[in-house]
Amino acid sequence: MKILTNEQMRTADEQTIREQQITSWDHMERAANNLMAWIKKNLPNDNPYHIYAGVGNNGGDGLALARLLAQAGKKVKVTLVPFSEVHTEDFTKNLNLLKEGFPQVEISSVSQPETSEDYLQANEKTFAAVKGKPAKGFEDFVANKYNGSQTITIDAVFGVGLSRRVSPWVQRVLEEINRQKGLIISIDVPSGMYLGEDRHEKDVFVTPHVVLTFFAPKLPFLLPQTGRYIPYWEVLPLPLSFDYLKETNTEYDYTTEKxxxxxxxxxxxxxxxxxxxxxxxxxxxxxxxxxxxxxxxxxxxxxxxxxxxxxxxxxxxxxxxxxxxxxxxxxxxxxxxxxxxxxxxxxxxxxxxxxxxxxxxxxxxxxxxxxxxxxxxxxxxxxxxxxxxxxxxxxxxxxxxxxxxxxxxxxxxxxxxxxxxxxxxxxxxxxxxxxxxxxxxxxxxxxxxxxxxxxxxxxxxxxxxxxxxxxxxxxxxxxxxxxxxxxxxxxxxxxxxxxxxxxxxxxxxxxxxxxxxxxxxxx
CATH class of the missing domain: 3.40.1190.20 (Ribokinase)
Structure with missing residues (x-):
């Protein structure tokens, strides 16, 4: 099983959309439906959900999931994290669908501060960094904590497309996610987990109980420094271009029984x-x-x-x-x-x-x-x-x-x-x-x-x-x-x-x- 880089994953998505003559929104819907199927199978209780959504396609996945959860009668709250002034088209479409079709969903937005320093000073007593404490495994969490009343937090701020270090004020939002007491699920990758050359050991990222990713595991799941913060991950199916996968050389392969x-x-x-x-x-x-x-x-x-x-x-x-x-x-x-x-x-x-x-x-x-x-x-x-x-x-x-x-x-x-x-x-x-x-x-x-x-x-x-x-x-x-x-x-x-x-x-x-x-x- 080939482990694609961020750039290869983007190219695979684009070629899949062209070959299968679907829209990028259709492709996103497939991902959201697979997320929803996993939740129905593994989390049958009537928990409320709190989704943190960025303004890119990972955030679009989160909003599409919010719509499906609301459609299934779940109580859903959405917090938008506007890390950029540029919003992807599919994010905007999913946000409008959610607002128009499901008014019961509470939608709020984190206000970007004038400067990172202002944000840090205003919230110095509110947030406490938890990076460095790996979350408990999914099985342990289900055995000890999962019940029908605790809020399940969905991290959909950043996906595999993250290509730079996260700004300090957004890192504080990620810390807020880590402070949630219920089950934390990251979509695709934990937000803020970045392997670029300018990464820093003190960078904050989400430490979830579960990561639900698509097609294949991502390299950070498998390396000691980052993998120790991901106690449980699962690969969900997402059809990608067969020709692209066949022709593309990757540096890493994930060896399975097949x-x-x-x-x-x-x-x-x-x-x-x-x-x-x-x-x-x-x-x-x-x-x-x-x-x-x-x-x-x-x-x-x-x-x-x-x-x-x-x-x-x-x-x-x-x-x-x-x-x-x-x-x-x-x-x-x-x-x-x-x-x-x-x-x-x-x-x-x-x-x-x-x-x-x-x-x-x-x-x-x-x-x-x-x-x-x-x-x-x-x-x-x-x-x-x-x-x-x-x-x-x-x-x-x-x-x-x-x-x-x-x-x-x-x-x-x-x-x-x-x-x-x-x-x-x-x-x-x-x-x-x-x-x-x-x-x-x-x-x-x-x-x-x-x-x-x-x-x-x-x-x-x-x-x-x-x-x-x-x-x-x-x-x-x-x-x-x-x-x-x-x-x-x-x-x-x-x-x-x-x-x-x-x-x-x-x-x-x-x-x-x-x-x-x-x-x-x-x-």
């Missing part, structure tokens, strides 16, 4: 274990053999035909007992890895889990990279730190090696970043320069090959548990072993890893999951 099904391979009857490759998992040290066991189990569970574990001597008995399906090679050292002859040519190598960063560990990684220059690698954990500290190891990585850093490991690879967009740019530059694939682990894990980003749609906070990353390394290694391309192995591996966690928590609490559960639910 895309994964196209990439998954099926097993054929006339095959054997050799068909699905022989994977090598390299890791473990005294006290950390379990990391390699988890990774090995995940490698087999994700479909590798054969598995060998390369461990220090202290891991031999543990591995043979805990994972009888695997073969075990041991290094010369008792408690840590050391360079070891591997008497077969692996189909894929996953390395780093629990191995430490000693000179022996560094030598092990260097030897494997030297001996198997064409084998696909997954570099994780301690191996990432070794690569980050050695230009020689970095240069030795085969093309399309997969690196799976968490934020701290990523920082060691690419350096510090100032904000999420800077992180994205530096990660992309690193992947392109070194011809590797980066898996940026997080709430929405992102994969980049240096040209593009794939944003994963699965997973939940239950994955914040010891060994979760070890399992991911095993899953990706197992897919590589079967012949998946490195990019597809990363995309599919991250998806099914998150999907396993989603499946587990469906009927249990998120804080009960451990890494072994992920492996159990990979099927």
């Amino acid at each position: 895309e994964i099904k196209r990439l998954l391979r099926t097993r054929h009857r006339f095959t054997n274990k050799g068909t699905y490759g022989h994977a090598l998992i390299v890791g473990g040290s005294y006290g950390k053999i379990g990391a390699a066991i988890l990774s090995g189990k995940a490698t087999l569970r994700s479909g590798a035909g054969l598995l060998t574990l390369l461990l220090p001597k202290c891991g031999y008995q543990i591995a043979q007992t805990a994972l009888p399906e695997a073969m075990v090679l041991t290094a010369s050292q008792e408690e840590e890895l050391a360079p070891t002859d591997v008497p077969f040519s692996p189909s894929a190598i996953g390395i780093g889990i629990g191995m430490g960063t000693s000179a022996y560990a560094q030598g092990t990684l260097a030897a494997l990279l030297r001996n198997f220059p064409t084998v696909p690698f997954v570099i994780d954990a301690d191996a990432l730190n070794l690569v980050a500290s050695s230009e020689d190891l970095l240069r030795a990585l085969p093309k399309n090696t997969i690196l799976t850093p968490h934020p701290k490991e990523l920082e060691r690879l690419i350096g510090k970043w100032s904000d999420d967009l800077d992180r994205q740019a530096k990660a992309k530059e690193f992947a392109k320069k070194h011809k590797v694939i980066l898996v940026l682990k997080g709430a929405f894990t992102m994969i980049t090959d240096g040209d593009h980003f794939w944003v994963n749609s699965t997973g939940n906070p239950a994955l914040a548990t010891a060994g979760s990353g070890d399992v991911l390394t095993g899953v990706i290694t197992g897919l590589l072993s079967q012949g998946y391309t490195p990019l597809n192995a990363a995309i599919v591996g991250v998806y099914i890893h998150g999907k396993a966690a989603d499946t587990y928590v469906r009927n249990t609490k998120k804080n009960t999951m451990i890494a072994s559960n992920i492996i159990d639910f990979l099927s």
Whole structure:
């Protein structure tokens, strides 16, 4: 699913209107009807509604929704936020329809002050900034607060078209929205959430309980700095030009089940274990053999035909007992890895889990990279730190090696970043320069090959548990072993890893999951 930029979304709307021979107002009505359908399904109680509407097309969506709510017998109040003297045609049309057809709807307007300073002084005691306190999730809110009397606030001030920082007096209106005690719903994006180069960390934006957006999620939903303020969002259908979507290249794709099904391979009857490759998992040290066991189990569970574990001597008995399906090679050292002859040519190598960063560990990684220059690698954990500290190891990585850093490991690879967009740019530059694939682990894990980003749609906070990353390394290694391309192995591996966690928590609490559960639910 393509994630369109603001400009691409505008162009898609325009081309859709031309191709389908409809008016922009018709297009807006479609959006409003889909919003109304969601409200009917999810908010059946007889709540009053307070809609804050800007003077652009997002405000037009809000006014169209106000009309539909009033038509359904709901009590509706509208507050206009005239952030500009220019009003869009569809906003004006919807405002006139609302005034003429539904006189019971109370419509007021925020008066723009002579200067921002006047407004701030006049309202200094009235408003208190709440940015920095993420709203509770929709499910929690419904369970604890939603009832038939509390006012539901609809934020329709700004949409994806916002291309500049919001003026201070409008930011105070956004704070007023945040102070509302009932459910807060933003249309398209939270008003004021802006990713332009002139953004400021103290800028105020709406922190809703729910965002209802159209066609695809928007990038701010998926980045840590802004996404943490959006506990629940949902994509509503909105038909857009098929030709435009097909022909338009985007920097980001949102990976859904539909895309994964196209990439998954099926097993054929006339095959054997050799068909699905022989994977090598390299890791473990005294006290950390379990990391390699988890990774090995995940490698087999994700479909590798054969598995060998390369461990220090202290891991031999543990591995043979805990994972009888695997073969075990041991290094010369008792408690840590050391360079070891591997008497077969692996189909894929996953390395780093629990191995430490000693000179022996560094030598092990260097030897494997030297001996198997064409084998696909997954570099994780301690191996990432070794690569980050050695230009020689970095240069030795085969093309399309997969690196799976968490934020701290990523920082060691690419350096510090100032904000999420800077992180994205530096990660992309690193992947392109070194011809590797980066898996940026997080709430929405992102994969980049240096040209593009794939944003994963699965997973939940239950994955914040010891060994979760070890399992991911095993899953990706197992897919590589079967012949998946490195990019597809990363995309599919991250998806099914998150999907396993989603499946587990469906009927249990998120804080009960451990890494072994992920492996159990990979099927």
